[in-house]
Amino acid sequence: xxxxxxxxxxxxxxxxxxxxxxxxxxxxxxxxxxxxxxxxxxxxxxxxxxxxxxxxxxxxxxxxxxxxxxxxxxxxxxxxxxxxxxxxxxxxxxxxxxxxxxxxxxxxxxxxxxxxxxxxxxxxxxxxxxxxxxxxxxxxxxxxxxxxxxxxxxxxxxxxxxxxxxxxxx
Numbered sequence: 001x002x003x004x005x006x007x008x009x010x011x012x013x014x015x016x017x018x019x020x021x022x023x024x025x026x027x028x029x030x031x032x033x034x035x036x037x038x039x040x041x042x043x044x045x046x047x048x049x050x051x052x053x054x055x056x057x058x059x060x061x062x063x064x065x066x067x068x069x070x071x072x073x074x075x076x077x078x079x080x081x082x083x084x085x086x087x088x089x090x091x092x093x094x095x096x097x098x099x100x101x102x103x104x105x106x107x108x109x110x111x112x113x114x115x116x117x118x119x120x121x122x123x124x125x126x127x128x129x130x131x132x133x134x135x136x137x138x139x140x141x142x143x144x145x146x147x148x149x150x151x152x153x154x155x156x157x158x159x160x161x162x163x164x165x166x167x168x169x170x
Contacts, residue, residue, distance in 0.1 A: 017063075017152060019138055019160040021047055021056060024130050026138070028151050036151060039130040041123065041139040046132070047162035049110045054135045057118060059107040061158040064114055066149060068099035073142050074122070087124045094135050098122030098142040099149040103158060120158075121145065 014031045021042050028036040048055035067080050076085040077096040087095050101120040105113035120138045122145035123129065129141050138160070140148060 015152065015156055017148075017156060017158040019158065021058065021132075021160065021162040024132065026140070026148075028148065036147065038140055038144040038148065041125070041129045041131060041133045042160075043134050043136045044132045045136075047160075049105070049112060049116075051112060051116060056134070056136050056138065056160065056162075057105060057110040057113050057116075058160045058162040059105060059110045061103040061105050061110065061113060061160065063120075063152055063154050063156045063158060064102040064104040065154055066099070066101055066152075068149065071098060073098055073146060074124070077121070089124060089126055091124055093124070094139075095124040096121045096137075097124055098145045101149065101152065120148070 016029050018027045018029060019040065024040055024042065026038045026040045027034050043054055043056040045053060045055045047058045049057040068077065068082065071082050072086055074086040074097055076083045076087050077100055080100060087097055096119065099122060103113050103118050103120065105111045116136065118136055120140065122142040123139040125133065126141045129139060
């Protein structure tokens with residue numbers, strides 16, 4: 001499955017995504033208006049950008065690429081490729097499902113996010129959405145991931161705030 005990078009002309013100039021780690025919510029904003037709000041799951045290990053920490057980085061990001069155009073809901077991805085398999089709910093493994101939005105960090109302390117494979121993606125552990133339980137990525141319920149995927153483009157700004165980093169422009 002090809003990685004989809006959107007041309008700059010296709011980007012919503014005022015669309016942005018705000019991830020609130022403390023509240024475990026994500027808001028899609030268009031100017032000052034909330035377009036959508038989703039419950040999420042960030043890292044059970046807290047926030048941070050250290051390699052191998054399994055923490056969710058905070059700060060400013062941009063959606064680097066969109067992966068999964070046309071994939072089935074609950075499709076299993078490994079190494080950013082659709083395996084052709086689908087998962088069911090539950091299980092101990094932290095699967096990457098349905099769609100992937102890769103994140104490129106714009107701040108010095110989160111610039112390694114792309115290399116750390118920090119994504120926004122669907123999950124097989126939908127019952128844990130709303131609580132910190134991931135291995136660093138931002139997880140959504142699969143139907144919410146499909147909706148989000150259609151609302152954003154490569155180049156869309158993303159801000160991830162933690163209790164230590166208050167929201168900017170929320």
